[in-house]
Amino acid sequence: MDTMVRRRWAGLVFISIAVALIIVDSTIVNVAVPSIVDDLGITSTQVQWVQEAYTLVFASLLLVFGNLADRFGRRRMLLIGVVVFSLASIGAALATTGDLLILARLVQGVGGAMILPTTLSLLNATFRGRERGIAFAVWGSTIGGMAAVGPLLGGWLTTTFSWHWAFGINIPLGIVIVVGVLLTVGESRGGAAGIDAVGAVLSVIAMGTLVFGLIEGRTYGWWTVDQPLRIGDWSWPGDLSPIPLSFAVSLVAIAAFIGWGVHRRRQGRPTLLALGLFGIPSFRNGNIAATVVALGEFGIILALPLWLQFALGFEAVQTGLILLALAAGSFVASGIAGALSGKVAPVRIVRAGLLAEIVGVVAVGFVIAPDATWGLLVPALFVYGIGVGLATAQLTGVVLADVPISEGGQASGTQSTARQLGAALGIAILGTILFTTTSGALASRLDDRGIPADQRDQVVSAVVDSAGGAIAGLEASPDTAAIADDAKAALSDGTKAASFAAGGFLVLGFLATLSLGRGARRDEERAPDATRAS
Structure with a gap:
């Protein structure tokens, strides 16, 4: 193996670590959230925004930075x-309030949006033929595996040290990546001719208002005002909730974004979203599948750690060990996918993975109960992890199978955006299902006990606003121990509902793959990438 070949594969290692950095961070926080709730006293809405602030900015800026990378160097x-x-990450580790933590997560989202599409573009420009398939499999398996390793690492850091180290770990990893990439990865550029600034603004407005509505609907009311929106001394006027307006603005922004993109494309000018590529069936249908699959995959990762710690009483490190079953399944799947490479069509591997995910997440839903044991949960998570590994590792190659190499950068950004859009919506939708179901189930149980309405509402608000953190306090007092049992059962109901909803979305993702084919062309049959420079 000559020096250039060794350097190329070493570069894959550091590019994969870069992917691991942002994926681990997005999942490591889930296990740390209960400790953050206790330490900073954040509400359940802030719990969602700790995740969404990152994912929202991340998804909104992927296309922008993907295009900028093509112009100025990946x-x-x-x-x-x-x-x-x-x-x-330093800012997040040092945060003393929920608002400061959310702000740090916003900035992290900017950095993550610079990283993810460029890693995929670099692989697309560096590898050819069967090597590209292997590189994509490593990239995809890293996403699937690290999504489960994150909770274990986060649990260990949170339990042994504090939640601050869940963010502090990113600093040494960042140093390793910078040094490694400088030594092993060559520069490459694409043919981007400009940036669609209007499209970028419209995409941020569309995503921001959509996710805001999904997260804040249960707080401010889905139609009429339940709680007035206040910004400083200003208060939302009237009885109509701001949520319908937020959804309306999102729909208008989405329509304007598409219309603007079509207009620019007719003028021969670059667009933020690769609209022309959606004429390729594998690209179009693959991105639909990727969005729906990510919606089901990432949303459930928010609910499980909260349930494991607040309803079942596991410590953070124990929660991480349980979720390690998911990582183990994903790594096993990467070996299976590698053995099947070239023998089985990638789309069939994706479908097999999605079926395994559906079986696994539905099994998790049936296991969830206030008295559940980890022994039944681990096999279900293992099966789910196998599905994540198979589907994630191969779906990228399927989506990009028929995309011309010259448009690989923009296509990579679009594909990454589809995943992150799904992740953002998954956290918002499944988080809303989790907390809304928990609220309703707990209120019903307290009504059955004859608890007065004002006291019932106070307990429900305490449990839901703390994302379950208030259960331990209720359990500590003999007077409220029975109410704590009701709260554990209600949180279990909410987590079960989120699991079944995730399974439903994964079924939709599977159906979306039925229109995918093998791809009309193989990588080795395509023209060389004229835009690459070492």
Whole structure:
């Protein structure tokens, strides 16, 4: 193996670590959230925004930075992103309030948006033929595996040290990535001719208002005002909730974004979203599948750690060990996918993975109960992890199978955006299902006990606003121990509902893959990437 080949594969290692950095961070927080709730006293809505602030900015800016990377250098953009992400991690680790933590997560989202599309573009520009398939499999397996390793690492850091180290771990990882990429990865550029600034603004407005509505609907009311929106001394006027307006603005922004993109494309000008590529069936249908699959995959990761710690009483590190079954399944799947490479069509592997995910997450839903044991949960998570590994590792290759190499950068950004859009919606939708179901179930149980309405509402608000953190306090007092049992049962009901909803979305993702084919062309049959420069 010559020096260039060794350097290329070493570069894959550091690019994969860069992917691991942002994926681990997005999942490591889930296990740390209960400790953050106890330490900073954040509400359940802030719990969702700790995740959504990151994911929202991440999803909104992926296309922008994917295009900028094509113009100014993919390696350069990757390195800048790692630095921004690492500095924001310091801010998150030192945060003393929920608002400061959310702000740090916003900046982390900017750094993450610089990293993810450039890693995929660098692989697309560096590898060819069967090597590209292997590189994509490593990239995808890293996402699937790290999504489960994150909770274990987060649990260990939170239990042994504190939740602050769940963010502090990013600093040494960032240093390793910067040094490794500088030594092993060559610069590459694409043919981007400009940036669609209007499209970028419209996409941020569309995503921001959509996710805001999904998260805040249960707080401010889905139609009429339940709680007035206040910003400083200003208060939302009238009885109509701001949520319908938020959804309306999102719909208008989405329509304007599409219309603007079509207009620019007719003029021969670059667009933020690769609209022309959606004429390729594998690209179009693959992105639909990726969005729906991510919606089901990432949303459930929010609910499980809260249930395991607050309803079942596991410590953070124990929660991480349980979720390690998911990582083990994903790593097993990467070996299976590698053995099947070239023998079985990638789309069939994706479908098999999705079926395993559906079986696993539905099994998790049936296991969830206030008296559940980890022994039944681990096999279900293992099966789910196998599905995540198979589907995630192969779906990227399926989506990009028929995309011309010259448009790989924009296509990679679009594909990454589809995943992150699904992740953002998954956290928002399944988080809303989790807390709304928990609220309703707890109120019903307290009514059965004859608890007065004002006291019932106070207990429900305490449990839901703390994302379950108030259960331990209720359990500590003999006078409220029975109410604590009701709260555990209600949180279990909410988690079960979120699990079954995730399974439903994964079924939709599976159906979306039925229209996918093998791809009309193989990588080795395509023209060389004229835009690459070492």
